[in-house]
Amino acid sequence: MLFFLFNGIIIFAQNGSVTITGKIIESGGSPIEFATVLVGDPATQEPITGTTTLEDGSFTLETDASDFYIEVSFIGFAPRTIEDPAAVNGIIDLGTVSLSEDSQQLDEVVVEGQVSQTQFKLDKRIFNVGTDLSSTGASALEVLNNVPSVNVNIEGTVSLRGSQGVQMLINGKPSAIASEQGNALGTLTADMIERIEVITNPSAKYDAEGTSGIINIVLKKEEKKGLNGSVTLNTGIPNNHSLGLSLNKRTEKFNLFSQLGVGRRTFPSDNETENRNLGDGTYITSIGESDKNETFVNVILGTDYHIDDYNVLTLSGHFAYEWEKENSDAVFSIFDAGNALTDAFRRRELTTATNPKYAYELQYKKDFEGNEDRSLLISATGNLFAKDQSSDFENTVILGDGDDMLQRARTDFGQADYTFKADYTHPWAEKYTVETGAQYQINDVENDFAISDFDGSDFIENADLTNVFEWVQKVLGVYGTAAYEGDKWGVKLGLRFEDTDVGTVLQNTNERNDQKYGNFFPSGHTSYKINDDLSLQAGYSKRIFRPRLWDLNPFFNIRNNFNIRTGNPDLQPEFTDSYEVTGIYKLGDLSMNLGVFYRHTEEVVERVVAFEDNVSISRPENIGTSNTTGIEFNAKYLPTNWLSFTNDFNFSSFVREGSFEGTSFDFKGEQWSTRLTGKVKLPADIDVELIGNYRSGFRTFQQEISENLFMDFGAKKKILKGKAVLNLSIRDVFASRIRESITDRPNFYLRDFSRQGRFVTFGISFGFGKGEAMEFSGQKQF
Structure with a gap:
C-alpha cells in the first residue's frame, strides 16, 4: 500500500510539471546569448517563470502551470509569442526559434539611451563625452577644452575656473597617463573616454591635492553580457589618423575588457617672440614655425572576476607608447636703439623622443547582502613613465660677425608612482551614510638633463647647464565623512589628514631640500530641495598644491636662449580655502545653474621674470595671498525636440597681496569666459553642433594674457539602424585661437605668441556584438 501510494504521488507530480526546451537564434543563424524566455499567464498577462539562453542560444x-503562453524576446529584436503550446509526454520542444531585428525598437532604444551632456551632482559635475560631436578624433586635452569651466592652453596646461593647480585623475586615481610630462593625456582619444567629472569642492574622501579642484577622467569599460565591441576609424588634416578597437566579453563569472588605439598626429604651430630692453632701446625678435609629430599606441587589458554576487576582483593594465619628432625653424634678429638690424641668425631644432607609460591596478570590491550601498574597496596601483629625448640645435649666421654653432640636449627621465587605497562605505537607517578610508602614495622621479656644445670636432658637455635632479614625495592620508540625506535636506561633513614627506637632491652640487609636514583638510556640503524645480547647494573644502618636479627642478631649456624657464627647489606648497553656493532651477524647457564661489589662497605660487642682457628668466616663487570671487552660470534650453542651446559663463575677480625682494606684488584683476553651444537635429538622422568660445584677456602681476575668440563645429549621421555613425569635426573653424602673453615692466617688454590653426577630422564608428550591445547608439560602448 505504501509503495502504490508513493508511486502515485510521483506520477501525479510528473503529470503536473512541463519541461520547455529550445534554441534562440538571429534571423542570420547566429545563436543569441541571454535572450529572455518567459512563461506567462494568459488571463493576467503576468509572468509565471522564465530563464535566459546560454551561449549557444539553448535553454x-x-x-x-496548465494554461500559459511562451514569449521569447531580446533587446533590438521583435518578440515571438507561442500561444497554447502542446506538450508531448510532459515536454514542449520549441526547436529553433528565429528572431528578426526590429528597427523601430532599435530607434527607441537609441533615443532613450541618450544622456545630458552636463549633469550636476552634490559635489561634482559630469560631462558626458559621447554627446559632444566636436570631439571626433580629439585627444583628452582637446576634449577637456569643451568641458565647462575648464581651459587647456596650447602648451597643454589645464586650468579650472581660471586657476591652475588642478589634480588630474584617471578612474579616480593618479596615473602616469594623466601626468603633465610628455603630453601624456594626448595618448587618450575621445573614443576611450566615457565621462569627465569636474569636482570644484571635493569632499574629504578625495585627495587634498589641487587648489582649484579635481578633474577625473573615467575611461569606458563595458560590462554588458555577451560579446560586445566597437571600432572607430578617424582621419584628418593636419595629420590626425587613428584606429580604435574595443572588445568586451562577459560571462557568468568573468568580464574581460580591452581597448587598442593607434594613431599619428601632427601639431603645426606659428611662433613669435620679442625681448625689448627699455633701458637702452635694443631688442631681439624671433619668427618661426614648428611641427610636432606624434605616433602612439595605447593598449588597455583587464578582467573582472565575480567571485560571487558580492565579491569582485579586478586586474587591469594600461600601456601607452609615443614616438615624438619635432622640427622647428626660427630666425632671430637683433636690433639697436635706432631699429637698425645688427645681427641675425637662423636656429633649427630637431627633437626626437620615446615615451613609454605603464599603469596597472589590482582592485577588490566587496558588497554586502541586504544593503546594496554598503561596500569595501581595496586597490593597489602602479604607474611608470619614462622619457628618452635628444635635441639637436643648429645656429647659422645670416648677418653679423658671430659664428655658426651646434648644440645638443639630452633628457633621461624616469618616474614611478604607487598608490595603495582602501575605502569603506556604510549606510544605515536609509538616510545616513558613513565613509572612511586611507591612502598611501609614493612618487619617485629622477631627471638627468645635459647640454653639450660642439667645439669643432666633438660635443663637449657643458657642466653649468647639466644637472641630475631627484624628487621623492610620500603622502599618507586618512579620512572620514558622515552624511544625512532626507527628502528635502542633506548634509555631508568630512575631515582628512595628510602627512607629507618630500625630499629633493641636485646631484651636481649635492644640494638637498627635505620637508615634512602634516595638515588637516575639512570639508562640508549641504543641499536643500525647495521644490521639484528649485534646489540649493553649498560646499566648503580646504585644498593643497604641492610643487611638482618641473616647479622644483632648476633646469634650463635652451630651445630659445633668450627666454628661459627654470624651477625653484625651495618652493613651498599653496593652501586654499574654497567656498561655493549653487542654485539649480528648472523652468519648463529651460534649466539653469547659478553658482557663486570664493577662494582664499596662502603662499601663492607665481612665476617671477628677471631680465638682463635681453635674456628673460622666469622662476616660480611663493608670493603672498590671493582672494578670488567668482560667478558661474550654466543654462540649457530645449525649445523643440530638434533644437537645443547650452551656455556656460564664468567670471572671476581676484585681489593679490604680497611682496618679493622688496617689490610689492599687490594688484587686482578679473577675467571671464563664455561658451555657447547649439545643437540641431536634421532629417535623415543628421545632428549638427556649433560651439562658440570667448575667453577674455587677463593679467597676473607681471603678465597680460590676450583674449581668445574661436569656434568648433561637429556633425554626425547614424547609419545601419544606429549601429554605425559617421562623424565630422572642425576644431578652431576660423583658425583664430591663439596664445599670447605680454610682460610690460618699467625696464623691459616681452611678447610670446603662438597659433596652431584649424583641425578637420572625419571618423566612422561601428558597434557590433551580441547581448545588449544592440543598444549601441553610435558612441563606443567600452
Missing part, C-alpha cells in the same frame, strides 16, 4: 525551464 531549459520547467513550469507547473
